[in-house]
Amino acid sequence: xxxxxxxxxxxxxxxxxxxxxxxxxxxxxxxxxxxxxxxxxxxxxxxxxxxxxxxxxxxxxxxxxxxxxxxxxxxxxxxxxxxxxxxxxxxxxxxxxxxxxxxxxxxxxxxxxxxxxxxxxxxxxxxxxxxxxxxxxxxxxxxxxxxxxxxxxxxxxxxxxxxxxxxxxxxxxxxxxxxxxxxxxxxxxxxxxxxxxxxxxxxxxxxxxxxxxxxxxxxxxxxxxxxxxxxxxxxxxxxxxxxxxxxxxxxxxxxxxxxxxxxxxxxxxxxxxxxxxxxxxxxxxxxxxxxxxxxxxxxxxxxxxxxxxxxxxxxxxxxxxxxxxxxxxxxxxxxxxxxxxxxxxxxxxxxxxxxxxxxxxxxxxxxxxxxxxxxxxxxxxxxxxxxxxxxxxxxxxxxxxxxxxxxxxxxxxxxxxxxxxxxxxxxxxxxxxxxxxxxxxxxxxxxxxxxxxxxxxxxxxxxxxxxxxxxxxxxxxxxxxxxxxxxxxxxxxxxxxxxxxxxxxxxxxxxxxxxxxxx
Ligand code: GLU
Numbered sequence: 001x002x003x004x005x006x007x008x009x010x011x012x013x014x015x016x017x018x019x020x021x022x023x024x025x026x027x028x029x030x031x032x033x034x035x036x037x038x039x040x041x042x043x044x045x046x047x048x049x050x051x052x053x054x055x056x057x058x059x060x061x062x063x064x065x066x067x068x069x070x071x072x073x074x075x076x077x078x079x080x081x082x083x084x085x086x087x088x089x090x091x092x093x094x095x096x097x098x099x100x101x102x103x104x105x106x107x108x109x110x111x112x113x114x115x116x117x118x119x120x121x122x123x124x125x126x127x128x129x130x131x132x133x134x135x136x137x138x139x140x141x142x143x144x145x146x147x148x149x150x151x152x153x154x155x156x157x158x159x160x161x162x163x164x165x166x167x168x169x170x171x172x173x174x175x176x177x178x179x180x181x182x183x184x185x186x187x188x189x190x191x192x193x194x195x196x197x198x199x200x201x202x203x204x205x206x207x208x209x210x211x212x213x214x215x216x217x218x219x220x221x222x223x224x225x226x227x228x229x230x231x232x233x234x235x236x237x238x239x240x241x242x243x244x245x246x247x248x249x250x251x252x253x254x255x256x257x258x259x260x261x262x263x264x265x266x267x268x269x270x271x272x273x274x275x276x277x278x279x280x281x282x283x284x285x286x287x288x289x290x291x292x293x294x295x296x297x298x299x300x301x302x303x304x305x306x307x308x309x310x311x312x313x314x315x316x317x318x319x320x321x322x323x324x325x326x327x328x329x330x331x332x333x334x335x336x337x338x339x340x341x342x343x344x345x346x347x348x349x350x351x352x353x354x355x356x357x358x359x360x361x362x363x364x365x366x367x368x369x370x371x372x373x374x375x376x377x378x379x380x381x382x383x384x385x386x387x388x389x390x391x392x393x394x395x396x397x398x399x400x401x402x403x404x405x406x407x408x409x410x411x412x413x414x415x416x417x418x419x420x421x422x423x424x425x426x427x428x429x430x431x432x433x434x435x436x437x438x439x440x441x442x443x444x445x446x447x448x449x450x451x452x453x454x455x456x457x458x459x460x461x462x463x464x465x466x467x468x469x470x471x472x473x474x475x476x477x478x479x480x481x482x483x484x485x486x487x488x489x490x491x492x493x494x495x496x497x498x499x500x501x502x503x504x505x506x507x508x509x510x511x512x513x514x515x516x517x518x519x
């Protein structure tokens with residue numbers, strides 16, 4: 001048997017981190033089993049622009065490098081892969097159920113249903129629909145239909161049965177079918193409802209393992225019964241627990257963004273986006289917030305960092321392994337090790353995975369990753385000349401492990417333009433301090449004449465100068481750094497000076513001295 005798993009997103013215009021984790025587990029399982037992973041688009045009740053609604057979802061898969069064997073763009077033997085284009089299949093399946101007496105037209109009016117519900121409430125028992133239309137004769141039914149009476153098609157649940165299922169994650173689950181109302185499977189306009197469409201599709205797509213969010217566990221008994229009624233091969237089910245918001249037990253949700261902005265574990269991510277996205281010409285929208293995959297792509301995470309974090313959301317190889325490559329996850333993934341409890345999303349952990357994978361990344365790939373950010377922030381322009389690439393390479397090397405995200409590179413804008421932000425508070429403290437401007441001026445004169453302008457010569461010159469003047473090297477280093485880069489953080493000061501070159505360094509020191517004089 002070839003394993004076939006699927007992910008069936010409704011096109012919503014964004015890819016939720018929790019949804020991506022579920023999709024990733026289904027993908028990992030397929031890859032581990034040398035099976036197929038299928039993308040099916042559940043677009044039955046979507047009246048939205050498909051490319052806007054589906055685009056970010058497909059992009060999330062592409063960016064993470066999670067390919068699909070069948071689905072949009074790639075096609076496949078069981079297509080079309082959009083539910084909106086599979087109407088004939090639903091129609092045929094509905095007819096089959098009607099013919100075998102397992103589905104019926106229900107002509108109950110909204111008033112009748114409301115009364116049924118009120119009665120159930122009064123008697124304090126769960127509402128189960130009244131099967132009043134079941135008693136209609138064939139002739140009556142035909143007449144009602146001819147009259148154009150409103151109807152829905154309901155599946156006739158076989159009541160009085162204990163339905164058992166072994167879920168690969170949840171374990172053994174049982175349902176009493178007497179408690180299940182007959183679900184509507186087709187609306188009067190012919191539109192299929194979720195449970196029905198899913199069952200028809202999962203069967204026709206020959207899905208062997210339905211791996212999906214646990215919120216669908218409650219839909220599973222109806223789906224199992226529908227599969228049985230249609231004579232389908234029963235898939236195996238695995239319901240993946242939800243992803244909880246950082247430091248909480250509640251499900252991570254796009255609707256709670258205002259709250260997350262104040263969540264100490266999430267706050268930094270929002271703030272960084274507020275700072276960085278505008279510089280890249282992007283808006284920090286809810287669809288591009290830390291609950292979506294797009295946020296991590298746009299702010300410059302590596303797929304390897306995000307995948308490592310997603311893989312560890314409720315799944316582990318053993319007690320201690322944290323860092324895992326995609327290949328290692330494919331090799332080791334099993335559903336048995338998926339934890340039943342909700343998995344807490346931890347931005348700090350994600351960041352530590354990211355830091356690890358960024359450190360591992362070869363320099364050339366770092367350059368390729370940083371260039372789009374420098375271009376978007378208008379710090380460089382395309383096409384990139386070889387000298388320019390070389391300079392970027394030196395900046396990245398000097399920046400070293402401080403580069404955690406590709407967008408961090410725009411913090412080094414002082415290397416790329418002469419107008420750069422100055423940290424006023426630190427400038428006051430480091431440059432305007434008593435005695436410092438005079439020292440800086442004198443040291444600048446020395447910088448103007450030293451033979452070579454290298455890391456070694458600069459260090460030697462500074463040490464000698466500090467000793468001669470009886471001042472701490474630190475004072476001079478801080479003042480130089482603030483003068484030439486405007487910030488107290490970044491690459492080592494000698495690296496900064498070498499990258500800027502003698503002329504620019506001296507100009508900036510001069511400008512800083514003027515600024516200090518006017519302060
Ligand atoms: N379109 C459904 C959803 O997004 C799919 C559920 C399923 O996997 O069966 O929740």
